[in-house]
Amino acid sequence: MNGSDTTADVLKARFPLAVEGVSTFRSDLVITLKREFLRDVARMLRDDPRLRYNLLLDLTAVDRLKLGITPRFATVYQLYSIPRNQAVRLIVPLPWDGETEMPVCPSVTDIWPTADWLEREVYDLIGIHFEGHPWLRRILMPENWVGHPLRKDYPLGGEPVNFSGDRDNPRFAHLGQQIMEGLSFPSELPPGVDPENHMVINLGPQHPATHGVLRVVAELAGEQIVSAHCDVGYLHSGFEKTGESKRYEKFIPYTDRMDYLSGMNNNLAYVLTVEKLLGVEVPLRAQYVRVILAELQRLGSHLFWLATHAHDVSGTIHSLLMYCLRDREMILDIFEMFCGGRVTVTGMCVGGLRQDIPPAFPEAVKVFLREFRKRFKEYDAMLTRNPIWVARSQGIGYLAPEEAIALGITGPMLRAAGIPLDLRKVQPYSSYDHFEFEVPTATESDCYARYLVRMREMEQSARIIEQAINRLPGGPFRTADRKVVLPPRPELDTSMEAVIHHFKLVTEGYKPPPGDVYGMAENPKGILGFYLVSDGSAIPYRLHIRGPSFVNLQALDTMARGHLLSDLITLIGSVDIVLGEVDR
């Protein structure tokens, strides 16, 4: 509380005219700024020794058309200060007369380079022009797309569901019309690329080592990379727009499908955000089980990363791919036992868990841990001192700590640069403070260091799971708040009140108070953030996702310069991306 007061005071003292309002909602500090002052304020927030908001976590915008607020558009900046462990949100309303094509906002790319892709995303999906952005063009949608999907006057789209299968019926004549003519090459090359003197090659979107549908435009001088620009959006699925058309709880299954290797972690980050918005407390047992599930998922995600990374870097370590996937199956079995799903789990609900753990669960987890620890030693021995592995990853892709922060990197990549930012430690959620664990870091900040950090993280995850399973408390597995979770089935037979609650919840859902919150959690890949704006109805007015893979991938260009083309594969693997989350 102390810290947040300082921020507003310091800001008001320095720029008395800039601040339009200061508010706190659910312990989030929100400052509304005048547009003219944005860049000055931003620079001060970053540099002032009392504030030091060095990490721009998120940048998005809200179309407030249906809220009836003028001006219609506002940009939102979520800042975080690593040294002070404080966050602040800036909201900048953008005056717009509606006569120009889009409202204008000053760009902050030179203050926080991470804003580059984030601003392009806002430009693409909401249609805001960032003045001073070096290369403002669409990032997720195809280049020739018309309109900005996240505007509130833009329809959700899609097609009526065709149950009859009668394709000759003229009613279905328009099916498939949304498919556009493809452009095989980007109409212009990224800035600075020199096709006269260098060779420009295309990697992806279908390439076995890009972990999905990433496309990289690499500029080469001989074998050496001059620049490596990513072209993303090949898996853009409209998560945010979909979320804005569904009730809060109905978005949980979608979170599984974002970063599909860490379904449980995504669930956790999302339910934490909604719980923050609602002000719901979760019972201790549920918190512990959530930790177990999230850490198991982290192991699963890291194992998958290890499998594919080792496979990409050296085809000879193919056996490791098989070993890791075999172990991951054990984790998936545990998930299946818990909730019936393997990949898309939807294991948590707002207020706790969907169901309690089955009786055989603790034993299965213990068996897994025993096996995992034994095998993990082998994998460690196979790679850590393997000369080929070391030669291919040591010294590759150095990223200075300041650079990493400026680019908004989080997760193992940031920790491999020597910055021990782990939300589980610095802002413990879901009882993470009850467990003993370390935050592994390294200082070399190369691919090998990232590998080591992830390996050590797996050991720590196993440690957390063990503590949680041994000390698992009894009690309810979800909150008793009937406004949020359904009453247990037997209660419906005896209590009229329970029937009413059940009916209201099923037909209407819960309605959080109006306001906006930012929730986040430490995912295997970095900080996953959700920004929710509630207008008081059962459907989120604005739902924005900060995908750690998306932000981390931006560093690829910086890391790749000067290395060989074959190192690009190592680098993509060491960022650990999942395209579902990059493109959302």
Next chain:
Amino acid sequence: MLQGQDGRSGSLGILLTTLEQVVNWGRKYSLWPMTFGLACCAMEMIAAGAPRFDIARFGAEVFRGSPRQCDLMIVSGRVSNKMAPVVKRLYEQMPYPKWVIAMGDCSSVGGPFNNYAIVQGVDKLIPVDVYVPGCPPRPEALLDAIVKLQEKIQRHEKLGDRL
């Protein structure tokens, strides 16, 4: 055709069949899928290739990175509008004969993503041989699809027509 395989009989066995059947028999047990993961379903496709489910039992474990070496495209996930032309081109790059499995709800009909971004079924772009329901389908379901496809290949009547 199959001569002397049964060592005990001592004589050459004779098997009468059509050329189509022999070729189909060869083709169906040597499907080469493309290494082409789109979304969450790809995780289950990879799991199908991993030790527990072991797609090699059905002769389809040789995943190839280049479409020019493949005859099976497993569309494992949602196809966005930006990806649609790429999928089509990849299909066109595969040599004949070639087959397509639409794995999962998304590639079959759009799945949970009925919105502006996702193509509502990959069959709008390329012909699909087998649809696999599920979100994602379990690896067993994918294996079942491969068996179904094998049956379909075996039924193929005339060599040379482009199916």
